[in-house]
Amino acid sequence: GAVVSQHPSWVICKSGTSVKIECRSLDFQATTMFWYRQFPKQSLMLMATSNEGSKATYEQGVEKDKFLINHASLTLSTLTVTSAHPEDSSFYICSAGGVGYTFGSGTRLTVV
Amino acid sequence: DQQVKQNSPSLSVQEGRISILNCDYTNSMFDYFLWYKKYPAEGPTFLISISSIKDKNEDGRFTVFLNKSAKHLSLHIVPSQPGDSAVYFCAADAGGTSYGKLTFGQGTILTVHP
Numbered sequence: 001g002a003v004v005s006q007h008p009s010w011v012i013c014k015s016g017t018s019v020k021i022e023c024r025s026l027d028f029q030a031t032t033m034f035w036y037r038q039f040p041k042q043s044l045m046l047m048a049t050s051n052e053g054s055k056a057t058y059e060q061g062v063e064k065d066k067f068l069i070n071h072a073s074l075t076l077s078t079l080t081v082t083s084a085h086p087e088d089s090s091f092y093i094c095s096a097g098g099v100g101y102t103f104g105s106g107t108r109l110t111v112v
Numbered sequence: 113d114q115q116v117k118q119n120s121p122s123l124s125v126q127e128g129r130i131s132i133l134n135c136d137y138t139n140s141m142f143d144y145f146l147w148y149k150k151y152p153a154e155g156p157t158f159l160i161s162i163s164s165i166k167d168k169n170e171d172g173r174f175t176v177f178l179n180k181s182a183k184h185l186s187l188h189i190v191p192s193q194p195g196d197s198a199v200y201f202c203a204a205d206a207g208g209t210s211y212g213k214l215t216f217g218q219g220t221i222l223t224v225h226p
Contacts, residue, residue, distance in 0.1 A: 006155070034213060044156070044201065044216045093155050097212030101146055101203075103155035 002028050004096050006104025013084055013111055021079045021107045023094035029074035032097035035067075037090045038106075044093065050077040084111040115139045116204050118217035125224050131189040133220050135202035138183065142204035146214070147176060147187045149198045156201060160187070192224045 003026040013019050023033055033050040048058045048069055056069035066088075068080040081088055093106040117136045125131045133147075143164040148156035162169040162176045162185065169176050175188045189196055199221050203214040 004155075010153070032212060043218045044203075044214075046213060046215070049213060091153065095212070095214075101158060101161075101205075101212065101214065103148075103158075105155045106153065108153050 002096065002102045004030075004094060004102050004104040006094055006107060008107055009105060010108040011110070013109070015085055015111055016083055018080055018082045019084055019109060021081075021092055021094075021109075023077045023079070023096075023104050025075045025096050028096070030077070030096035031074060033071060033077040034095045034097060035069065035077075035079050036093045036095070038093065039090050047092075048079075049097075052077075081109065084109070086111045113138075114218070115142075116202060116215050116217040118200075118202060118220050120220050121218070122221040122223070125192045125222065127194055127224055127226050128191045131187075131192045131196065131222055131224065133187040133189075133200050133202075133222065135185050135187075135217050136183060137185075137204055139204070139206065139215070140183070141206040141208075142215075143207045144205040145176070145178060145185050146203045146205070147174070148201045148203060149196075150201060150219070151198055159200075189222075192222075194224045194226050197222055197224050 005024045031052045035047045036044045038044045047062045048056045050056045050069045050071040052071045058064045071077040089111045095103045146161040147159045150156045160174045178185045199219045201219045202217045
């Protein structure tokens with residue numbers, strides 16, 4: 001079946017720095033990828049939709065300048081958390097559209 | 113506005129018995145529903161899904177029921193096993209131009225006791 005690889009699994013960064021999270025489709029091409037965020041003991045919330053070759057679309061309340069999304073190829077989408085702050089600490093998960101609903105393994109971000 | 117709701121934060125069941133997890137939705141545009149199992153710090157694992165044109169789908173120990181008029185779906189696990197202990201999320205897709213974009217419920221923590 002479709003496999004989505006997400007890296008890193010966890011990352012700790014200092015406040016004010018930027019962190020990049022990668023999401024790759026291993027055995028298929030994904031024109032669309034979705035980025036979700038889950039705070040502790042809460043639901044998964046869609047942040048943005050990443051489209052290959054075009055600008056990402058963001059959900060209401062998500063700062064596009066803070067969460068930069070790049071989908072430069074059909075197998076890779078990246079999410080960069082810029083100038084991270086402790087309140088950005090969360091679990092970030094990607095999924096690939098068009099081939100069912102397969103999720104990556106997630107990235108736990110801790111900003112200290 | 114929570115469009116997908118799981119009103120039971122937790123459920124405790126004895127091994128071998130049936131686990132019933134419930135989910136309600138408000139958006140009538142949803143036409144595809146899924147159940148996921150999730151452990152902390154891991155991505156969701158797909159369990160079973162159902163299209164809005166059906167009222168039941170079965171896969172091994174897992175059965176999903178959909179009552180479209182009541183905007184309600186449920187996941188039945190029979191028999192329950194200790195390895196089923198996890199957080200279960202229901203999710204819904206409105207299809208069309210939103211295909212693949214999921215709205216999740218809050219999750220239900222299932223604990224299956226040996």
